Amino acid sequence: MKNKELKILLSAPRGFCAGVERAIEIVEKSIQKFGAPVYVRHEIVHNKHVVDNLKNKGAIFVEELEEIKDKSRPVIFSAHGVPKKIPEDAKNYKMTYIDATCPLVSKVHREAENLNKAGYHILLIGHKNHPEVIGTMGQLTEGSIDLIQSEEDASKYQNNLDKKIAYITQTTLSVDDTKEIIKLLKNKFPDIKEPMKEDICYATTNRQMAVKNIAKNCDMFFVIGSRNSSNSVRLVEVAKKIRM
Ligand code: SF4
Incomplete structure (x- = not known):
């Protein structure tokens, strides 16, 4: 009996956005510049593979500055951005900090x-x-x-x-x-003021659009990503909705 052909459609664009690539590069360059360890406040991006890889290179991930034992080491803020208080706290601790917040x-x-x-x-x-x-x-x-x-x-x-x-x-x-x-x-609120330019970023919009375009033609749709990644979870929702 002849095997049924399995056709795989790849969504495009897909994968890391420029903001994520930039944040990963900031951690890697900081390790090169300052040596290990370098602290990172919160997962630099919500991706276990990336985080584990950076851990192997010398990054230590913490949730709060208070957890950092050796405050003479630099700390990097994740691509998600931080409240204003965090860089102020880092200054008070006399820490070197690098902000990897996506522009x-x-x-x-x-x-x-x-x-x-x-x-x-x-x-x-x-x-x-x-x-x-x-x-x-x-x-x-x-x-x-x-x-x-x-x-x-x-x-x-x-x-x-x-x-x-x-x-x-x-x-x-x-x-x-x-x-x-x-x-x-x-x-x-008819007078509500809206952003001059959409806040949902181009990478989020493009990827959702790409999923919409192909999900309807698929029997099974896989989103390879992390469960705590907002973008990955949204892509699952978009794919489910389009196939309903
Ligand atoms: S805002 Fe958009 S481009 Fe920036 S890190 Fe988040 S998903 Fe990526």
């Missing part, structure tokens, strides 16, 4: 700061406890940003402050789900 996340941080200066109260569409969301909320004083996680949050949100409102988003959200949340917010 597209930094763009959202500056956006939040500028909106705050212009008198806006900010709604951040994103996922609670994701390091990027913690970093973005930590750019401003507590109470300056409210988190909107779902359509339900958007429907229930009341602007009780006598302030104009604006929204920003996490860079790695589902493009389609976010559109629905934004639609609800705009219906409720």
